[in-house]
Amino acid sequence: MRLVSPLTLLFSLFSFVSIAQINITFPMEKAVFQRNQNNTATIYLAGNYSSSISTVEARFINATNSQVVIDWTTFTTNINGGIFSGYVSNVPGGWYTVEVRGKLGTNIVGTATLNRVGVGEVFLIAGQSNSQGLEGNQGEVGASDERVLNHNELSWYDGGLGQCDKKFPNYPSFSQIFSNGDTRSNLSKTGFNPWCYGKLGDNLVSKLGVPVVFFNAGAIATSSINWKESSDGLTTNSHYSQQPYCNASGVPYSGFERILNYYASVFGARAVLWHQGETDNYIQIAENAYTSNVNYIINKSRSEIGNVPWVISRASVFDKNANGGAGNSNSSVINAQNSLINSGNKIFPGPYTDDILGSNRGDEVHFYGSGLIELANRWDAVLSTDFFNNATPITARNFPQVSVSCHSSNELRLTAPSGYSSYKWVRIDTGNEDYEDATEASSQSIDRSSGIYRCYVTDGQGNITFTQPVTVQNIASQCSCVGLTSCSGVTYLSDNQACSSSNGWGPVEMDKSNGENGAGDGTTIKIRGVSYSKGLGIHANSTIIYNLNNNFGRFISTIGIDDEVANATNGATVVFKVYKDNILSYTSAMLNKSSSAVKLNIDITGVNELKLEVSDAGDNNFADHADWANARLHCVDTQAPSAPSSLTESLLSQNCVTLTWNASTDNMEVEKYNIYQDGALIGSVDAPTTTFRVMGLNQLNYYTFVVKAVDYSGNVSNQSNLLEIVTLQNLIISNSNKIINKGQSSSLLAYGCFGGTVTWSNGSTENPLVVSPTDTTIYSVSCKVGDCTSIVTKDTVKVIPDCKTLYTLVKNKDNFSGTNTSLTFNASQTISATNIISSSAKINYNAAKSITLLPGFSADSGTVFNAKIAGCPNTQSVILTPSDTFEVIPKIETKISSSDSKTQ
Numbered sequence: 001m002r003l004v005s006p007l008t009l010l011f012s013l014f015s016f017v018s019i020a021q022i023n024i025t026f027p028m029e030k031a032v033f034q035r036n037q038n039n040t041a042t043i044y045l046a047g048n049y050s051s052s053i054s055t056v057e058a059r060f061i062n063a064t065n066s067q068v069v070i071d072w073t074t075f076t077t078n079i080n081g082g083i084f085s086g087y088v089s090n091v092p093g094g095w096y097t098v099e100v101r102g103k104l105g106t107n108i109v110g111t112a113t114l115n116r117v118g119v120g121e122v123f124l125i126a127g128q129s130n131s132q133g134l135e136g137n138q139g140e141v142g143a144s145d146e147r148v149l150n151h152n153e154l155s156w157y158d159g160g161l162g163q164c165d166k167k168f169p170n171y172p173s174f175s176q177i178f179s180n181g182d183t184r185s186n187l188s189k190t191g192f193n194p195w196c197y198g199k200l201g202d203n204l205v206s207k208l209g210v211p212v213v214f215f216n217a218g219a220i221a222t223s224s225i226n227w228k229e230s231s232d233g234l235t236t237n238s239h240y241s242q243q244p245y246c247n248a249s250g251v252p253y254s255g256f257e258r259i260l261n262y263y264a265s266v267f268g269a270r271a272v273l274w275h276q277g278e279t280d281n282y283i284q285i286a287e288n289a290y291t292s293n294v295n296y297i298i299n300k301s302r303s304e305i306g307n308v309p310w311v312i313s314r315a316s317v318f319d320k321n322a323n324g325g326a327g328n329s330n331s332s333v334i335n336a337q338n339s340l341i342n343s344g345n346k347i348f349p350g351p352y353t354d355d356i357l358g359s360n361r362g363d364e365v366h367f368y369g370s371g372l373i374e375l376a377n378r379w380d381a382v383l384s385t386d387f388f389n390n391a392t393p394i395t396a397r398n399f400p401q402v403s404v405s406c407h408s409s410n411e412l413r414l415t416a417p418s419g420y421s422s423y424k425w426v427r428i429d430t431g432n433e434d435y436e437d438a439t440e441a442s443s444q445s446i447d448r449s450s451g452i453y454r455c456y457v458t459d460g461q462g463n464i465t466f467t468q469p470v471t472v473q474n475i476a477s478q479c480s481c482v483g484l485t486s487c488s489g490v491t492y493l494s495d496n497q498a499c500s501s502s503n504g505w506g507p508v509e510m511d512k513s514n515g516e517n518g519a520g521d522g523t524t525i526k527i528r529g530v531s532y533s534k535g536l537g538i539h540a541n542s543t544i545i546y547n548l549n550n551n552f553g554r555f556i557s558t559i560g561i562d563d564e565v566a567n568a569t570n571g572a573t574v575v576f577k578v579y580k581d582n583i584l585s586y587t588s589a590m591l592n593k594s595s596s597a598v599k600l601n602i603d604i605t606g607v608n609e610l611k612l613e614v615s616d617a618g619d620n621n622f623a624d625h626a627d628w629a630n631a632r633l634h635c636v637d638t639q640a641p642s643a644p645s646s647l648t649e650s651l652l653s654q655n656c657v658t659l660t661w662n663a664s665t666d667n668m669e670v671e672k673y674n675i676y677q678d679g680a681l682i683g684s685v686d687a688p689t690t691t692f693r694v695m696g697l698n699q700l701n702y703y704t705f706v707v708k709a710v711d712y713s714g715n716v717s718n719q720s721n722l723l724e725i726v727t728l729q730n731l732i733i734s735n736s737n738k739i740i741n742k743g744q745s746s747s748l749l750a751y752g753c754f755g756g757t758v759t760w761s762n763g764s765t766e767n768p769l770v771v772s773p774t775d776t777t778i779y780s781v782s783c784k785v786g787d788c789t790s791i792v793t794k795d796t797v798k799v800i801p802d803c804k805t806l807y808t809l810v811k812n813k814d815n816f817s818g819t820n821t822s823l824t825f826n827a828s829q830t831i832s833a834t835n836i837i838s839s840s841a842k843i844n845y846n847a848a849k850s851i852t853l854l855p856g857f858s859a860d861s862g863t864v865f866n867a868k869i870a871g872c873p874n875t876q877s878v879i880l881t882p883s884d885t886f887e888v889i890p891k892i893e894t895k896i897s898s899s900d901s902k903t904q
Contacts (some may be wrong), residue, residue, distance in 0.1 A: 021049065021110050022048065022111070024098075024112045025046050025048060025469050027114070029114060030116045030149055031172065033120075033267050034122040035120060037389075040092050040119070042090075043119070045058055045075055045085065046084065046086075046468035047083070047084055047085075047100065048084070048470075049079075051104075053079060053102035054613060055076055055079075056076040056102050057074050058072070059071050061098075069092065069094060078401045079579075080609060085402075093119045093210040094120075095118050095120075096114075096117050097113065104543075118147065118211030121208065121270050123212070123272075124215050124273070125191070125218055125272075125275075128222045128277075131216070132191060132220055133194075133195035133218070135193075138193075138195075138368045140179070140180040140372055141199055142198040143178075143194070143198040143201045144202055145202050147205045149174045149177065149201075152183075153189070154186040154192065155189050155190070164247070164254075167258075169258060169434075171433045171435075172266070177197060189255050189258055190219060199376035203376060203377065204380060207380070208388075217255040221238060222245070223279040223283055224285065224297070225239075225283075226239075227253055228293040228296050228297060230249075231257075239283050253300075257301075257462070260305045261305065264394060265396070265397050271311050271391055272310045277316040280330070281329075281333050282318050288336070294336070294337075294340055305461070308394050309346045311348045311383070311387070311391075314354065315353045317357070318365055319363060346392070349382055351375070351379050353378065356371055401467070402455060402468060402470060405550070410449050411447045411449045414445065414453055414470050418444065424442055425453050426440055428451075451473070452472070453469065484547065485549055486551055489635070491634075492534045492633075493633070494536055498546050500543075501544040501545070502542060502543045504538070508537070508544055513526070513627065514625045515537070515564070522564075527562060528596060535557070535628050536612075538627070540616040541614065547608065552604050552633040553603070554604060556630070557629060558600070559600060559628060560598060561625065564625055571623035575615045576591070576626070577612075578612060579612075581609050582611065599686075601712055637667065637712070639715060640718075641665060641670050642666070643709070644663070644690070645720060646721070647705065651786035651788070652727065652754075652755075654730050655695065655698065655791070658694070659705055666709070672684045672687055673685050677704070687709075693786070695788055699790070700730075703724070704724050707719070730791060731783055733779070734749040736748075739798045740772075741799070741800050742774055747768045748760075748770075750768075757785075759781065760781050761781070774799060776797065777796070777797050779797065800824075800825060803827070807845075808832050816836075817836075824843075827845075829850075830851070831850075832853075833857045834855070837858070837860060837863045838858075839862070840864075845865075846870045
């Protein structure tokens with residue numbers, strides 16, 4: 001055994017830290033995720049690593065006061081092929097610095113930090129120019145708080161094509177909303193500038209205390225008709241030029257659809273902020289038409305992303321002098337907007353803006369300067385506590401976790417998760433980054449030897465999310481370990497090379513224990529006295545990784561502390577863990593040298609990487625010699641074992657029977673045999689055992705038994721032959737003399753113990769048992785067949801008391817018969833009798849005062865009956881009988897006494 005010095009541990013730790021590296025690849029800096037109604041969100045984290053790690057932990061620190069909100073917590077559900085990913089649940093609303101650290105066992109081997117990540121509010125913007133904002137300087141101002149954010153990108157109109165741009169936004173990058181004129185002031189997808197949203201964001205952050213992000217899909221000069229028609233992919237005409245709007249079909253709705261499918265899918269959303277109505281005033285739309293059009297758009301959006309709330313501003317002002325417009329405000333439009341709000345269908349009131357006029361609205365349509373500040377304040381007022389309490393948001397979709405496996409000796413297979421309608425791989429290191437970039441592949445999996453790849457996955461409603469990037473160059477060397485490329489029969493891990501292994505002391509030993517010095521000096525693997533010919537002998541802390549290439553169905557092993565450290569004075573405590581593709585699937589209890597062996601049978605169907613880990617249970621690794629005994633793999637198996645045969649019985653007794661059968665065969669291995677009694681499962685035995693002791697049966701009862709074999713995949717054989725038995729009757733005792741005088745004996749013979757051993761209550765195993773009790777005694781006897789003992793049978797040997805005051809002997813109860821019956825009753829006073837003496841019995845009645853033979857008494861011919869008037873014992877007596885044998889048939893009372901010796 002090995003005791004590691006603190007100096008050695010310190011050196012090892014520094015060595016790891018110096019070469020280790022991890023990076024965070026998701027989320028991006030300053031990303032904001034929509035909180036739920038409990039003020040929390042699930043934050044997905046992903047990254048890559050360049051040296052071995054076993055777990056990754058994260059903590060969340062409040063960026064404004066440096067307080068730890070969520071301390072170090074393990075979040076990884078996927079550590080595989082140089083990448084990790086997972087999530088932390090219930091992160092409360094706030095603005096955070098996120099620290100991540102990778103660990104190998106208990107050692108920290110790498111750290112990384114996200115400077116800012118938020119849980120807060122995500123808003124989607126739609127409508128016309130007073131939602132989109134105008135090109136040029138209208139007096140817009142940015143946000144003063146770093147927590148008011150945008151994706152700085154404008155993809156509105158493609159001048160080269162002469163039409164609106166319908167592409168998806170680029171891969172998100174976030175920044176504070178800056179003032180107009182700053183190159184970072186656009187609001188993706190269509191926002192020309194901060195408009196009123198910088199100020200609105202400041203108001204909301206001040207009120208809510210959480211970060212806010214805006215995504216804009218407003219479209220200038222659009223009516224509700226344009227939005228409805230384009231939502232069906234149609235070309236819709238501008239009401240001003242009478243030409244196809246933006247020279248593109250599906251616009252303006254396509255821009256809104258993109259931010260729904262993309263941003264809301266990745267980050268979630270609280271609500272759609274809808275400001276639209278000015279053009280509908282211009283065209284004098286009917287109230288019911290406006291209501292119908294907007295309802296159609298709302299329902300269309302919800303069919304794609306979910307039941308997102310909408311907030312509808314009351315807006316209709318249009319320049320009364322422009323193009324024969326109908327005046328300043330339009331009651332039909334306002335009434336329609338109120339009607340939508342009053343429908344109660346998660347549609348909430350936005351601000352009323354028709355009274356913001358004058359210098360705030362220089363062209364009598366659009367807001368300028370202080371008008372934008374007033375617009376922001378009005379939006380802030382309607383986004384009240386009541387709104388946030390009742391507007392249930394949609395939250396971010398699950399982050400798709402990519403898996404990595406070896407395809408060949410120089411290629412990795414990258415696999416996106418299943419369940420999506422389409423896949424799009426882009427190669428990032430060649431300049432691609434975004435969904436709209438050149439497609440590398442459209443399959444769920446790709447095989448590559450170099451490059452950095454991300455997959456965009458799309459669900460059935462068109463919503464897009466993306467995987468983390470995978471750097472193939474950094475991890476392709478892992479494929480030099482091809483691993484186990486096929487499955488045939490039972491595969492022992494000790495017969496195959498692991499792709500990687502680490503051990504607390506010395507090498508991992510094959511088919512022997514770790515040994516005293518951990519360098520090949522181990523002996524036969526033994527756990528709690530049971531030896532195993534195959535297996536892995538290790539010393540904690542240990543990690544062993546095998547590439548299975550999805551070829552196997554079960555991992556089977558027996559685990560425990562090896563007996564070679566049974567005399568260790570301390571230590572020898574470990575915890576076993578099994579990972580399937582870096583997902584922890586089994587953790588043992590803490591096992592020590594006194595713990596029983598634990599049997600594992602774990603489903604590994606579809607698993608690429610099997611990782612076996614043994615940790616030191618937190619008390620250093622002194623004497624932590626542990627075994628993966630008989631560690632082996634089975635193929636995916638649907639074939640049942642053969643039926644057990646020749647089921648027979650032995651050691652049958654009153655309450656037990658032993659069943660024995662011939663072993664089943666299986667294409668893998670039989671795990672156990674199930675035993676059924678009268679059709680009900682009563683127990684099982686692990687193979688290769690082929691016997692079972694049935695206990696607790698009832699005597700003289702009929703039972704049926706069958707046996708079925710079960711393999712490690714749970715396949716069950718047909719039943720064996722039917723075995724029928726009848727249990728033995730309980731023992732019967734033959735008693736030669738049930739009544740004796742003191743000094744006499746009785747012979748007790750127990751019948752019915754076939755093939756077993758009789759044991760009497762006095763401990764004797766003789767049969768018959770001769771006894772001479774001095775007092776009346778109850779004798780019991782049982783039969784032991786094998787390890788099963790029957791219930792006891794009892795019989796009594798009655799000893800007649802010597803010189804009892806009187807005897808009253810009655811018919812039937814006190815009848816005496818048989819040549820072995822020779823009894824004397826001595827009474828100091830009287831004897832009365834109505835009993836019968838028969839069959840050569842020899843009976844003596846001695847009484848000092850009287851003997852009364854009452855009607856019913858008889859002494860049959862051939863018996864010996866003596867009656868004496870005598871004290872007891874051995875006093876002067878009068879013998880009444882003229883000879884040793886006579887027959888007395890009393891018909892009248894007969895008294896015999898010392899003063900009157902006549903028979904009447």
